[in-house]
Amino acid sequence: MSEIGSEVLVIGGGAAGMSAALPASARAKVTVVDDNPLLGGQIWRAELGKIRSPEAKLLIESLEAGKITVINNAHVFGPDSYGRLLAESPDGTIQLKYEKLVLATGARERFLPFPGWTLPNILGAGGLQAMVKGGLSIENKRVVVAGTGPLLFAVADYLKAKGAIVVCIAEQAPAATIRRFALGLWRYPTKITQGTAMRIRLRDVPYLTNSWITGCIKSSGSSNAITATISRRGKTVSLDCDYVACGFHLVPSTELASVLGCRIEKGVVVVNEYQQTSVANIYCAGEPTGIGGIEASLVEGKIAGLSATGQTDAAREHFAERDKTRRFGKALNSAFALRAELKRLAGPDTIICRCEDVEYGRLTEFPSSREAKLQTRCGMGPCQGRICGAATEFLFGWEPGTVRPPIFPVKMENL
Amino acid sequence: MSFDVAIVGGGLVGAACAASLSERGQKVVVIESTGIASGTTAAGMGHIVVMDDSEAQFALTRYSQMLWDRLSPELPKLAEFENCGTIWVASDDEEMDEVRRKSAFYAERGISCEILDECSLRAAEPNLRQGLAGGLLVEGDSVVYQLFATRFLIEKAKRNGAELIVGKKALEIGANAVTLSDGTRVLCGRVVNAAGAAAAELSPGLNISKRKGHLVITERYPNFARHQLVELGYLKSAHGSATDSVAFNVQPRSTGQVLLGSSRQFGAEDGEIDHEILRRMTARAFDYMPALRDLSVVRVWTGFRPATPDNLPYIGRLPEHDNIFIAAGHEGLGITTSLGTGELIADAMLGCEPAIPIEPYSPARKVAEH
Ligand SMILES: Cc1cc2nc3c(=O)[nH]c(=O)nc-3n(C[C@H](O)[C@H](O)[C@H](O)COP(=O)(O)OP(=O)(O)OC[C@H]3O[C@@H](n4cnc5c(N)ncnc54)[C@H](O)[C@@H]3O)c2cc1C
Ligand SMILES: Cc1cc2nc3c(=O)[nH]c(=O)nc-3n(C[C@H](O)[C@H](O)[C@H](O)COP(=O)(O)OP(=O)(O)OC[C@H]3O[C@@H](n4cnc5c(N)ncnc54)[C@H](O)[C@@H]3O)c2cc1C
Secondary structure (H helix, E strand, O other), X not given: OEEEEEEEEEEOOOHHHHHHHHHHHOOOOEEEEOOOOOOOHHHHOXXXXXXXXXXXXXXXXXXXXXXXXXXXXXXXXXXXXXXXXEEEEOOEEEEXXXXXXXXXXXXXXXXXXXXXOOOOOEEEHHHHHHHHHOXXXXXXXXXXXXXXXXXXXXXXXXXXXXXXXXXXXXXOOOHHHHHHHHHHHHHOHHHHHHHHHHHHHOOOOOEEOOEEEEEEEEOOOOOOXXXXXXXXXXXXXXXXXXXXXXXXXXXXXXXXXXXXXXXXXOOEEOOOOOOEOOOOOEEEOOHHHOOOHHHXXXXXXXXXXXXXXXXXXXXXXXXXXXXXXXXXXHHHHHHOOXXXXXXXXXXXXXXXXXXXXXXXXXXOOOOOHHHHHHHHOOOOOOOOOOOHHHHHHHHHOOOOOOOOOOOOOEEHHHO | OEEEEEEEOOOHHHHHHHHHHHHOOOOEEEEEOOOOOOOHHHHOOOXXXXXXXXXXXXXXXXXXXXXXXXXXXXXXXXXXXEOOOEEEEEOOHHHHXXXXXXXXXXXXXXXXXXXXXXXXXXXXXXXXXOOOOEEEEEOOOEEOOHHHHHHHHHHHHHHOOOEEEEOOOEEEEOOOEEEEOOOOEEEEEEEXXXXXXXXXXXXXXXXXXXXXXXXXXXXXXXXXXXXXXXXXXXXXXXXXOOOOEEEEEXXXXXXXXXXXXXXXXXXXXXXXXXXXXHHHHHHHHHHHOHHHHHOEEEEEEEEEEEEOOOOOOEEEEOOOOOOEEEEXXXXXXXXXXXXXXXXXXXXXXXXXXXXXXXXXXXXXXXHOOO
């Protein structure tokens, strides 16, 4: 077991983590830990070893030029009894000592169960994108992109650029809400530019609003082809495709904050204006404080990095910008709020917890996730409810269960 | 509304009492402050095991095991009842002597068991390391998913008319009523205190302390282990002393997961994971079963065994209180001994001849000590 000490320890090498590390390194010994082979996080994750975004390149180069220690391929799985964090790496466990901690652990997709969702080739939208980034060929494959949120656009755009035939984008939100949200974007010029460019590239892809996936079955004939049914303005439409990429917006990854005792309310880590959590020496930036997109992650990261190293005046200079990104986040989350009809997609036999094969029908009688877990094993598997937890929260209104270490599966010898 | 019996505590012990009493026609209510099977029962390992610490412990574990076997055809698949047997693993010649003693003890009392030499031990459990001396296979022991079993017993009691009050704490046990946290009084002819580690809060004469334990569960590795495996040093290290201890204890779940125990700590009040003892526990396990190192762990948790000074539970009438019965203090064996406890309580309450003598577990034995 090796030990690494830092004044400021940053967990997460995405936009938020990197932008926290940079200003902090002017004053302190900084370490960034990320579980991926390369920095960049969810959005800038390297594609076949190459970083594309110029902005990300700049950040990564500055990080590498600075006095910042970067530890890749290390999964932080929880605290030990001595106030250190433990990370599993290919070389065993690393004990991470810190004075100040910045949590920049990002978000993951929410997946909602519907009949047939466990068939092969039905994937999370971000998941399919990651597989293509990792080398899966999508050329000439028909893909239905369904769910909600701007991520659907980003994924469709990406898949199309890689040669996929995007059959349609099925967006559950009503057209009027989306129009209102889009009109509000004039306050965020970069979003408009990105959005417009994407819209132009996707002009021949049908963007169906008020539409959501209601089920999938295997098509007769060729092996993995799927027939997806979409409810569109009250009518049912059947679509043939090779892949379904689904994502119902994002859920903040708050497990690490939770095991460290930081207060969490309504699914997000509570922070003050300096991005400080309820635990005095722990800061949090980016998606865990509320889904807000890349700009929010960048500016929150900066504030967290500055505040953690006592540069509070400099931190204050970014408050206005941060507040603006927060307003954007709010508008985003309310525009893509999930409609009640989605709660009724699952049938009694639809699997909710994939790790433990627990069907919807067995869960309806329980008042809480804890009782359901103890009596049906829902959420007890390797993912520990990371996937089904966001679904059961929406479907049944259950609070997520207590998070216990390890927050990721870890080899026993590395505990 | 009035009941024949109010049972305080909806752990496995309380549930077993409810099932036994309601089966014999008693109108029962179970009062549970937090949730059915949410206390120590939620934390335990689910090993149904015959023990030979003392004659009294043997009698209760053996009797209970027979009751489990009788119940097992009724248990739904989700209760994961599996008759996997136990292998007591001996690491050296001294422990092999213990194997022979144990084997003789069991054989005399009609428990089928088999002495394994080094070779047959390895054949039975290929993931054990080479060079262990041997072991004792006790075939009748089983494993159960006790949370589901608790629920099953509660449902059974409900079919016999039992009622549940969940979410209210019992504050006081009186001669003919239990007072709840919201001020209501549940009127009843008799009370069973089955509040586990909290039983002494309601019946102050009892001597029950908390013995903390850690458990580790892995992803699925079917056939990694086939029997419950316990090191023979277990008794020496676990029950023998008042200091913290760890022992090699591995359980194959019917899901294919591997459940690893166990540690024993006195005086630890909070449920946090103690990494020092956890590492001692895993190191001990690697010593017996090196391949455990590479298994992927999904969760670690702790629980508190309700321990008594002589390692026997309190079962029976509280002295000087005709209407109050105790069913608590089952330490690390309460999953096994729950069913026997339920029957003994029903016998004592209804004046029936018990299947085994109940005196060794009398709450009077400790109360008298004070
Ligand atoms: C699947 C998916 C796809 C997305 N695609 C797009 C897109 O195409 N376009 C877009 O504008 N936005 C996209 N987003 C939104 C995007 O995540 C954010 O806008 C941006 O990446 C937020 O940056 P961040 O630093 O807050 O989080 P992230 O970029 O998610 O960075 C967090 C980093 O921390 C690491 N990490 C988390 N926990 C631990 C731990 N315990 N130990 C070690 N490392 C840890 C993560 O692996 C990750 O590398 C996507 C989000 C998701 C979930
Ligand atoms: C790590 C570990 C491993 C174990 N392994 C095994 C094993 O392999 N085999 C085995 O046989 N045993 C095992 N045990 C022991 C077993 O789990 C316990 O002995 C058994 O669960 C005790 O059950 P109980 O019903 O007495 O207590 P509990 O399950 O704690 O039930 C008591 C209930 O009473 C409730 N309560 C408390 N106070 C009040 C009140 N005032 N009002 C209302 N309700 C109240 C609580 O909420 C609780 O639900 C293990 C224990 C631990 C900790």
